[in-house]
Amino acid sequence: MGIGSKVRRLALLAGMAACAFGLSAAQAAEKHKIFLSMSYIGNDWQAEAANMVKAMAAHKSLADKVDLQVQVAGPNAQRQIQQINAMVQSGAEAIVVYPISPTALNQVVKNACDKGVKVFAYDAEITEPCAYNVHIDQLEAGRVTAEWLVKKLNGKGNIIAITGVPGTSVDDQRTKAAKEVFAKYPDIKIVGEAVGMWSQAVARTELSKILATRNWDDINGLWMQVGCFTANSMQLEAGKKTSELLPCAGEGSNGGRIQMLPEGTAVEGAAAPYAPAGAQRISYASPPYSGALALKLAVEAIEGKDVPKTTILPLPVVTNETIKLCDEGTWAEMKAGCNAFKPSLVSNPGWFASIFSDQTPEVGLAAALVGQPEE
């Protein structure tokens, strides 16, 4: 039939191609082969974190050392397992991973560790002991924000809680810690609770549903994992004055940060509701630089430095007392204490502004926006 000869010819081609690949692999042997396995890429946080990792890999301090390949697993843990296996097979020295599940990857991560691959999880956690974890203390996040809100309300009032994605450990820890704080104050009542999926858009729909049977006037405060920017916008739409905005403990979106600036502050590109309003806020976040830091630590670990198994990032907290507008958003400027970005630079108010870390001078605003490292 001639099929046999065709197969043989193809096999020959394959062999030649393999040789070519082998050559290029040899040339790149100086570089460390590192893979990034991302989760579902279709949301703002993930995309921002991916930009920062890419910027870190492109920074002059790492560009000669690192051959970074980015792969997306989607929301399916099964596929991430498959992907990590394939990465190990193709000779990874380290794998930086946003774990879809803290537990489902344990077996495959253990396999990888057994083969000498360093596995770094960022933002969320992998419970397998051989993995390196880089994240914030979610319990602390829940506790600090709840305590701030209780203090603002003098221990008394009706609050609405908007949580994250149910069934994840991050949501579980934040919500649990916050509720423990609220439980200590019998006069604090949670009158409405909804699942916000860590999305401004969902927060708006859920708040609209709650407010269909309630009034803003019945509510004294808001505790939201994501959505304070939206909540403030909705109050302004409902005819509230900026001075009447309810205290809101919530996420570190740039829109929310800009709203925290005293009303009347001149800010380039601001337009209501993405404008200074003197909103009473505590703003925290799971910082999107964690992936970039994980990559940096991974390179250090490959080079034989001693890297601790768990890196707990300082909780980035901004309140009305510490809010400060950045001019350009360079790392040096953020180091000096600024933590909000002009709408003319960051046009998406839902964009996460907690991008500063002492440990990552390689990445600044340009890294988070377009994947461009600092000089």
Next chain:
Amino acid sequence: MSSAASSSPVPGRFGLRRALVRNRGALIAAAVLAILLFVVDWISAGPLTYFDVSFLSSGGATSALAAIGQTIVILSGGFDLSAGAVISLVNAVLASSMDPMAPGASIILWTAVGIGVGMAVGAFNGFFIAVLRMQPIVVTLSTMFILQGVTLLVMDKPGGFVSPDLGTFYLGDAIAGWLPMPLVVIGVVLLAWFWLKGTRFGTALYAVGSDPDSAASVGINVVLVRFAVYVIAGGCYGLAGVFISAQTGSGDPLVGNPLLLSMFAAVVVGGTRLGGGQGGPVGSVFGAYILMIVVNILLVLNVSAYYATIAEGTILVLAALAGSISHASVLAVQLRAARARLAAWRAGILPSQLERVDRRLKIAEPAHAQRSPASPRPAFHLRNAETLRYALPAYVCLLLIVVVTQIWLGRAILNPGYWNSLLVLSSFLAVLALGQGTVILTGGLDLSVPWTIGISGIILAGMVNGSDAALVYALPVVLVMACAIGFANGFGIVYLGISPIVMTLATNGILQGCALLYSQGTPAGFSSPMLRWVMTAKLAGLLTPIVLLMVVFVVAAVLLLGRTPFGRRVYGIGNGLRAARLSGIGVERTLILVYMLSAVCAAVVGIMLTGFSGQASLGMGDDYLLPSIAVVVVGGALITGGRGHYLGMLGGVLLLTALQMLLAGTTLPYATRAILYGLVVLGAVMALRERRLQ
């Protein structure tokens, strides 16, 4: 196929050929998988070793096992959306009930527990579908919500413990160095299937899937067959849950949920026809592995993250196309028809080239002249009896929900703000229901809704950037883009013969990639003041402008589906494709228009959401896919097409939105809410039960 089946007096010679024809889908899927394996082997640095094969076999096993169950359901003419949730539940149950201190775990016991949980869920589904004759899609959708709630009650966060013994058994080698255990497990399930297929039950299964009425009239117990199908399928999902538990060694209440869509893709890629009667689980197993090996291909090709979903979508379409190459494939038929038309045009005998004279047969006078005053039109409720029967339950339930809201939360019935919020929040699904509903009326399904919404919103926000003037050109651009998306869907389905589920799933992935590339991961821009005014302002403190627009939209939608030739063609196609074609309906053109309508509706929702939120975000459409299907079915439409009224769907929209508002106003935990939501949906469609088979 029929000729080969009926005229083969020499079984020895034609038996092989017949078997080949019968199992074409599975064979082609196997060939595609082999080619993909060869590609991976070719482009990756080293040769494929036993180790790689072993990894691959365990990676795809969960999907493959679940796909076997799904295939059996689909063969019987059903649909099971609860599959992913069953896998999560079994995983949670195993992980939370195994004792980490116990020295060893009985593999047989825990496998039985997993399969048992799955079968119990299957029996629940089967009871409502087979005994109460309710539509599978809506029953299993409700079950999915209920199970998600139950799973969170069993285990509210990832954790727990699954004995490593299970992992050693299920991921180990059956014959060291030669045969990985996952393949043996799948093989055993398939052997059980072959045995089952050979029994009377197997024949009955295919018969029920092909035509339940005929099956019933030749004496098959349709109720029993359907019930058993869901129980068996539940067992397969249970086994998949056991497998993923063994693989991960722990529990995660969300682990199975994302498997649902890829499971359907696996079934269709494997050559099983949605709607029943044709195909088999073997192909689905290959389909599942095809989808899994794509991960490896993307890795060795080093496809960058933003292109990943585009590449996946393309591979999905190519795999589906490869599966349909034959003389009888839609593409071949269309090409032959085009050649025939060209020849006719050359010869000048196309109908449009002939003289324009009235060639109608003079059989009867026009109908309106015949109606005598002695036989007046029947009363409204008689003329629309069927529509009312299927559309009214949603409204009755809506009324109940509103009353409960009033009693439980107060401030509902007499509060204009409540009604305004209800209508504004309903508006998104009301628009989607027209698009998705029309697609469903033709017997299709549009899974590209989420990212059509997403990309429309992102492009609109980027172009408008807060300027009302820019709306003038931004709106048309977005709508034209939506038309192109819909045209691509329709073209693939009609002319390339790709199943709607696969085609629109692939489009969804491609659109996601495009949205990421366009926005570079950070969607820019925000809604213009006018758009925000439409979605969030309150005229006279009471009424949001979009509500007025919705009234216009609803009237237009009802007229479009009920009073235009387009609407009648849609119903015609849904009731019988062949009959529609023979009666002269331009099926191709109508179907393409239907998918374009759906894409335009999704784009409008993207625009509305951008106005509502003030900006666009990635993934903003993700939460609208399943609800868009649910409201259509809750509103009385038949998922297989041909029956349904837009006002019924609107009732479904209002009902589900009111229910969510009620639940959001309470402080019940999420798990309880999910269970309640599922139960109410199930209760609401009880009234939509099919009439008993005669």
